Amino acid sequence: MNRPSARAGTDNQLLIHTLTPAPRTPLLTLTKRIADAGCSLSDARVSTIGNDTSLLMLATGAWDAIAKLETALAKLGRDEELRLSHYRTGPREQTGTLLPYLVEVVAADRPGILVKVVEFFSRHDIRVEQLSSMRYQAMQTGAQMFQAQITIGIPSQIHLATLRDDFLELCDGLNLDAIMDPVKF
The missing domain is CATH 3.30.70.260 (ACT domain)
Structure with missing residues (x-):
């Protein structure tokens, strides 16, 4: 055969x-x-x-x-x-139109932080490629902290400055310290 x-x-x-x-x-x-x-x-x-x-x-x-x-x-x-x-x-579809960006979020720990961040990207049809998050105790103050690193794939037709502004506005409203930068490698 x-x-x-x-x-x-x-x-x-x-x-x-x-x-x-x-x-x-x-x-x-x-x-x-x-x-x-x-x-x-x-x-x-x-x-x-x-x-x-x-x-x-x-x-x-x-x-x-x-x-x-x-x-x-x-x-x-x-x-x-x-x-x-x-x-x-099967092999992964090549999506050459997705721009790789790294998002980092740090905040005082509380339920729902990751939900809000992932919801934001989902509403914009942005794919989460990798995600790592953890809780830890701040050495200086003993406060419970939350930290996440997320690699996302942004469709090339999305206006990056507007997306970044909207994301940082969301983070400001939630009292999160965050950055969104292109992946450099």
């Missing part, structure tokens, strides 16, 4: 997500399984949150290598302390 050429290439992808107690992170095990299956690790995120570690990985390979990896993951998923899920996905 002839397989379509797209399936024979390396554009087959498997998204893998795990949650484990922090000292038992399966990072080494998963990277070995990905390589042993003949796949490449295209993207990965590792994050320790509370007492647990989350791994998010994107493996890429030929259809048979992805199938081999799925079998290996099924065996690994039998570990009681490991929560593992995976599914096939």
Whole structure:
């Protein structure tokens, strides 16, 4: 049986997500399984949150290598302390018209800060690409603080100065210290 050429290439992808107690992170095990299956690790995120570690990985390979990896993951998923899920996905659409911007917000912690910020971008059809937030205690005063770093994709037709002004006005009204700058890399 002839397989379509797209399936024979390396554009087959498997998204893998795990949650484990922090000292038992399966990072080494998963990277070995990905390589042993003949796949490449295209993207990965590792994050320790509370007492647990989350791994998010994107493996890429030929259809048979992805199938081999799925079998290996099924065996690994039998570990009681490991929560593992995976599914096939496709290559990300190239959106060359999105401008990457970094948003940073710092404020005295209170419920709903992130909701208001994400709502603002959602209303403007701006995609959140990455988000990292945390609570911490200020060393100088002991106050509970909130901090977020958000990478967004702004459609090129949006007027940047107006968007920035509207965002900073929102932040001023919510008593948030914020910046919105282009990603420079």
